[in-house]
Amino acid sequence: MDSEIAQKNWELENNIVTVDPTQDQIYYYDVDKNKEAVAQQPWKTNPNHYKHVKISAIALIKMVMHARSGGNIEVMGLMQGKVQGDTMIIMDAFGLPVEGTETRVNAQSEAYEYMVSYMEKAKEVGRLENAIGWYHSHPGYGCWLSGIDVNTQMLNQQYQEPWVAVVIDPNRTMSAGKVEIGAFRTYPKDYKAPDEGPSQYQTIPLNKIEDFGVHAKSYYSLEISHFKSTLDTQLLDVLWNKYWVNTLSQSPLLTNREYSMQQIADLTQKIEQTNDTMATRMGGYYGDRKKNDESQLGKLTKDSCKITSEAMHGLLSQVLKDLIFNQTRSTPSS
Secondary structure: HHHHHHHHHHHHHOOOEEEEEOOOOOOOHHHHHHHHHHHOHHHOOOOOOOOOOEHOOOOOOHHHHHHHHHOEEEEEEEEEEEEEEEEEEEEEEEEEEEEEOOOEEOOHHHHHHHHHHHHHHHHOOOOOOOOEEEEEEEEOOOOOOHHHHHHHHHHHHHOOOEEEEEEEEEHHHHHOOOOEEEEEEEEEOOOOOOOOOOOOOOOOOOOHHHHHHHHHEEEEEEEEEEEEEHHHHHHHHHHHHHHHHHHHOOHHHHHHHHHHHHHHHHHHHHHHHHHHHHOOOOOOHHHHHHHHHHHHHHHHHHHHHHHHHHHHHHHHHHHHHHHHHHHOOOOOOO
């Protein structure tokens, strides 16, 4: 019962919509129709053609479990799916025997052999969708594309279109209780990205801000939604039981201790940097200086509130587990 409630809460937190397989054709793969959609190559005339990504609950939980298994090491995998208008639909995902850091990925030859073998076996059991993108984890530093990620995605879009990059932060997922995920596509090399103003704010560690800022205009994010069907129920239950056991057996406060300390240290450095900037700045128009200072302080406030809310979430989780599993129930005396 507790597992079922937790699963429903997880689906609500991540806005997973249930579709009726008898009415919705999202699970049907039309080879000819997909080939026709790809042959039109709409991304060549409009680099922003794909605007949405639909991810099945099965693929989502597989990617999250894989990302969490890597700890502080980046892991990588591929996704299978199809395109439908301006939407990329991800039906399934599988991990690759690859690991690395934010600056290096160890993609050995066995990874390619595994990928080819998996795709062949998938088609034998009726999973006809082709690879439509790749996913990897960013443990503790948010969902965005680094310089190496941008180059990898550009290369894939050049030879394997349509292709999408998905990034998952397992540490923030564990701390927040909601999947921290982003989907991205890169612009052509000589394309000038439109100035769309600031996107939704996310916390970027101080040692990653430069890499984030340099390549921020090289790609754009796609809107993500999730879906499931009654056809997925049995497989989703099997995966959820494994995910639920791992969630129960781990404490966000203990498992993410290093991540939490890094966040606090990073926030301290940002506060000191902002304080020094405000104290030493001379000249210039006061109105502009005040607006910039308020913007920096606003970001610091958001970062501190995020750290606090995640710590409270972890503490409440521990208290509830203690009440459920460790407290002895008093039996009424006869």
